[in-house]
Amino acid sequence: MQAxxxxxxxxxxxxxxxxxIPVTGRLAAWVGYSPAMLRASGAHFPGVGVLVALAACASYGVLALALAYSPWASAVAAVGGTIATVLLTGGFHEDGLADMADGLGGSADAARALDIMKDSRIGAYGSMALVLALLAKCLLLALLGAHSLGAALAxxxxxxxxxxxxxxxxxxxLPHVGDSARSKSKPLADQISAAALAAAGLWCIPALGLVWQAQGALFLIVTVLCSAFAAWRVQRLCARRLQGFTGDCLGAAQQVGEIGFYLGAALALGLAQQVA
Incomplete structure (x- = not known):
């Protein structure tokens, strides 16, 4: 029970x-906080994704069904689902993507790139990355919804x-290379245990199981591979350009991995039609 x-x-x-989502008052006092607790919370990051997925699927599904009379239904639903995720997370990961794009686009020098990433102002590279990322999400989700509501929700x-x-x-x-004194991600960077990684993997099993049941093995395999490859590319970019990671890099990896999953879903549907 204590565990x-x-x-x-x-x-x-x-x-x-x-x-x-407000975790305040007595609930926040019961939860508590320490760097060690924040480190341990890493095991539940995919569990946060479950809440975001519920909000996104609800928004997408309601809009798609309510506007089923229109050929634009899937496009509007895609925008609505994306808005729901941004509202729920506060654009936390999108901000990381923009900051990383500004840093890596603004300088080839690692130290200078890190300084740029600390700047709260968004630059040209960050703006382009943010616009393209949101556009990719909405268009891919609209494409999936045009095929079927089930494909988009999966x-x-x-x-x-x-x-x-x-x-x-x-x-x-990778090692953490951000400003340790100000970085919110520094407690996470100290250590992620194998047990925490396994626990995070367990959070993914029900969601991926639903994807398999709803769309089949090909859909699942292609989406996972595309998502993994996209996130791996972010990891390699951080290793090569920064010799480590910051919290912004983690946000960028989440965003790119999400888009990779949607792209994999679209490719899987195309492959399935060719096979059929």
């Missing part, structure tokens, strides 16, 4: 840290959860 309560505290801390469910699993591999494989 279950501790796991719940860690999960609620992850929800408090990565979403706008992609949302799997993509939101699995994309929050990949940043843990970056934490485990």
């Amino acid at each position: 279950l309560q501790q796991a719940l505290r860690h999960y609620l801390l992850a929800v408090q840290f990565f979403t706008r 992609a949302l469910a799997g993509g939101q959860v699995l994309s929050r699993f990949w940043p843990l591999f970056i934490i485990r494989s």
Whole structure:
């Protein structure tokens, strides 16, 4: 029972840290906080994705069904589902993607790139990355919805959860190179244990199982591979250009991994039609 309560505290801390869901007052006091707890909450990042997926799927599904009379239904639903994720998370990961793009685009020098990433102002590279990322999400989700509502919902469910699993591999494989004194991600960077990684993987199993049941093995395999490859490319870019990672890199990995999942879903549907 005590272990279950501790796991719940860690999960609620992850929800408090990565979403706008209020964990305040007595609940926040019960949850508590310490750098060690924040580190342990890493095991529940995909669990935060479950909440985001529920909000996105609900928004997408309601809009798609309500506007079923219109050929634009899937496009409007894609925008609505994306808005739901941004509202729930506060654009936390999107901000990381923009900052990383500004840093790496603004300078080839690692130290200078890190300085640029600390700047709260968004530059040209960050703006382009943010616009293209949101555009890619909306267009891919609209494309999937035009095929079937089930395909779009399956992609949302799997993509939101699995994309929050990949940043843990970056934490485990690279050193933290950000400003340790100000970085919110520094406690996470100290250590992600194999047990925490396994627990995070367990969060992914139900979502991916639903994807398999709803769309089949080909859909699942292609989406996972595309998402993993996209996140791996972010990891390699951070290793080569920064010799490590910052919290912005983790946000970028989540965003790219999410888009990779949606792209994989679209490719899987195309492959399935060719085979048929």
